[in-house]
Amino acid sequence: MTEGLVQIAAEVETFLASLPPGAGRVTLRPLTRHDEDEFTSLTKASAELHHPWMSLPATAGEFQAYLAHFDPANTRRLLVCLRDSGDIAGMVNINSIIRGRFQNGSLGYAAFAPSAGHGYMSEGLALVLRYSFEQLRLHRLEAQIQPDNHASIKLVKRLGFRHEGYSPEMLFIDGGWRDHERWAILNPDPWPAHPSLPNP
Template sequence: MRKDGIGRTAAEVEAFMAGRTGKSRVMLRALTAADQDEFVRLTRDSAGLHRPWMSLPATPADFQAYLGRFDHDTAQGLLVCLADTGAIAGTVFLNSIIRGRYQNASLAYAAFSPTAGQGYLSEGVGLVLGYAFGRLRLHRLDAQIQPGNQASLALVRRLGFRYEGHSPDLLFIDGAWQDHESWAITNTMYGPGPWPPHPTLPAR
């Protein structure tokens, strides 16, 4: 089930990237079992960058367990890679994908230290917006960000997300329940489309 889900995500991302025009410094691809060693090494090397904002798998066993979350329908793991070398620059997750009248997913992302601060993650998340709205036909993406995470807040502002409020004690991170700011973007905020509705969206 998990492998099939990752394969479906890989196929969707490949189709999305193949349909794009113009050049970019980064590309998207699905997170797979073959990325274990590089991902774990980057996570360990980036511990100071990620803490206390998020926790990523830093051992092979944790990575394999983490990979099991991505079934394509409710969660997808994506990588932002440098277009010229293929090296992993960051990761983006589409979590809690809900269809029907909601058509929403929760967005999470992280840069890795070797290439952090060079705009690669911003470009990658920008690609994920196009993928989520154009290929997955979602209507809305939300991002929950701790108030002190200035780099992450700057990224969503740069990409046109809107602030939707403050949520006390929202997520358990770094050993405690942390407050978060809620930010979101819809497909109509992102661009003119076309944005055909997903088959699960009711007619009325």
């Protein structure tokens, strides 16, 4: 693993160690190059579930390009895994992490078809919120969701996100510029008192 991935793995491990032993049905770990076969197989199996909301790497070349664009300074690529088996149930990216006076991250997430519909992503995303707020000490997380993606909107509502607005043609997805609703959630225990100072 690169130095950045090693740091993120340690960060996630520290967070998980703070949780009660065996809590929940899922756990988190960073995405690495060793996940290529399982990840691309799951992407192919989930094509109908993901279309037209998002596109994930489905070939070795796409996966390698996906990893190559990863910047550990402002991104976390996390896998939601079943605690009992270790199988990947979904993925959550914390993108565009901005520190200073913003302390904000933008979420992208997806369940994988073989384990979808069992509430694993709800548990996994809730863990990511805790990790973002308690370990990364972010102040705010946002999610941009296409208006017809009702399952995703229900998920963020269930976790306490609030609707902030509507942005026409916000993101280029599936061959066109797509409208998105903007949803966000704030850290219930805001930190730091002086957000312009460096995060520890």
